[in-house]
Amino acid sequence: MGTEEFQLPRSRAANERLHALIPGGAHTYAKGDDQYPEHLAPVISHGRGAHVWDVDGNRYIEYGSGLRSVSLGHAHPRVTEAARREIDRGGNFVRPSVLEVEAAERFLATVPTADMVKFAKNGSDVTTAAVRLARAATGRPRVAVCSDQPFFSVDDWFIATTPMSAGIPQAITELTVSFPYGDLAATEELLDRYPDDVACLIVEPTGPPDYLAGLRELADRHGCVLIFDEMITGLRWSEAGAQGLYGVVPDLSTFGKALGNGFAVSALAGRRELMEQGGLRHSGDRVFLLSTTHGAETHSLAAATAVLTTYAEEGVTAQLHTLGEKLAAGVRGAAVDAGVSDHVLVRGRASNLVYATLDESGLPSQEYRTLFLRQLLAGGVLAPSLVVSSALTDADIDHTVDVVAQACAVYRKALDAGDPSAWQGGRPVKPVFRRLV
Structure with a gap:
């Protein structure tokens, strides 16, 4: 599904309800909808294993599960x-x-x-x-x-x-x-x-x-x-x-x-x-x-x-390392193939991977992160990080790498244009710790 067709009307309505009753619209700032592209912050219905479903019925492969808390997969x-x-x-x-x-x-x-x-x-x-x-x-x-x-x-x-x-x-x-x-x-x-x-x-x-x-x-x-x-x-x-x-x-x-x-x-x-x-x-x-x-x-x-x-x-710790190594190799390979390996970077220990999105000058960019997240979400990958759970399968990782490859192709277009705004879909995502809203 392309990003233009990917809409989350029920999640958007649920987010409005959340903000009306809960300061910040979530109980952890890192789960806030300001961390996601505008109007594309899924509200979760349920999860099982390495997958979650939003209230719009979309299924995602989920990384960073529960802010790293669900390392065995949901409902183990x-x-x-x-x-x-x-x-x-x-x-x-x-x-x-x-x-x-x-x-x-x-x-x-x-x-x-x-x-x-x-x-x-x-x-x-x-x-x-x-x-x-x-x-x-x-x-x-x-x-x-x-x-x-x-x-x-x-x-x-x-x-x-x-x-x-x-x-x-x-x-x-x-x-x-x-x-x-x-x-x-x-x-x-x-x-x-x-x-x-x-x-x-x-x-x-x-x-x-x-x-x-x-x-x-x-x-x-x-x-x-x-x-x-x-x-x-x-x-x-x-x-x-x-x-x-x-x-x-x-x-x-x-x-x-x-x-x-x-x-x-x-x-x-x-x-x-x-x-x-x-x-x-x-x-x-x-x-x-x-x-x-x-x-x-x-x-x-x-x-x-x-x-x-x-x-x-x-031996779950070893499993996490093996899965993370496979994922990191795949994402790095996709970045190389798209010509963005200097801009989409995978960092961290294999069991605790994060990624960086850099602009044309090699500086961290919230605008490019927004572009990247939009492409991942539309492809069924919910990935504020690349932190794995042991519930992931090889098929999950292969699909993730395919979606990342598509995201990297769009990233290359934005770099060539010198401006990611056409692919952001609205305001950029924001860092958690900031003085002003």
Whole structure:
């Protein structure tokens, strides 16, 4: 179907209803319709495996499923059955369920670098708990975040560093400092600039191992806590995350996304002497670590346990890498064939691929991204990224590459014209973090 014929009238009407009742029209800014070409933001009806259907009846091969959370595919039978079984037995009680210890045992068997774990519902819960614990343990106020990574938390200590910092007092803003990824000298300079003042370094540990080992050494030498945010790398890099792959052990780490295959569950894990400060079996000041009414609802913990078991028994991480490598090779080949390989770029680890769209000058372009997304959507590919799930088949990837090839041919036309506007279909897509609407 050509882009001119591809219309989403029911999705467009549903988006109007969403915006009338929900600020932003979605519960995650990355799912907003401003991230998609004008009037071509599908509203999803349902999903199964690697496919989703919109309310207009269109089927798509979906990438980046659930913002990387659905790595086994939608409605995975082993996961949904585990959750369904617990729903029939009650979801939340006045005392801990035995599932809480069973899920903790399974998690710590999977991530043996940690001694204790506490579960919550989303990533921000646990990253903020890690920061609070680091501040309590060190008695220091400042948090050092990696400036090259896009997101750590919805809470003030991180959002203060973004262009969307409205509503956050300057006093909070001043307590967060940043360091560039991969630059140990700059990080040491930062720690020297604030001696005995930085409570923690928090980073997504994407590698390489010598850099992560260097961060470990800096944290030890300067007396601060090293926190690995494994929301994305957890399970996708290895079953035990990047720390399991690279052999560098953080003091605290946080997991989510793939952990629940779409169910709401996250985890804070770490060294016993730190984690126990949020518990009852120590003699120091109590730390309010995490306390959530729904943090241990049974069906989400059952889902997480099933996910961890499936990864271990079926070698899912290896599957993700194999699928990603095939997809990356196909997309790069299509870009070469169309003469746009300097403009449509595939980046990232095979299990976590993203793409860049560059203009005639080689600069990132939201206009060209809009053109590219329109072509993909019309071809039945929903791909804000190229992050794979294990539910993808070779036929899915072959179809995706065919659609990408068609998109690249249009991209070449726009480059030759020196202007993509004729193929945008309206306003360009926008970055998530921006000051103005």
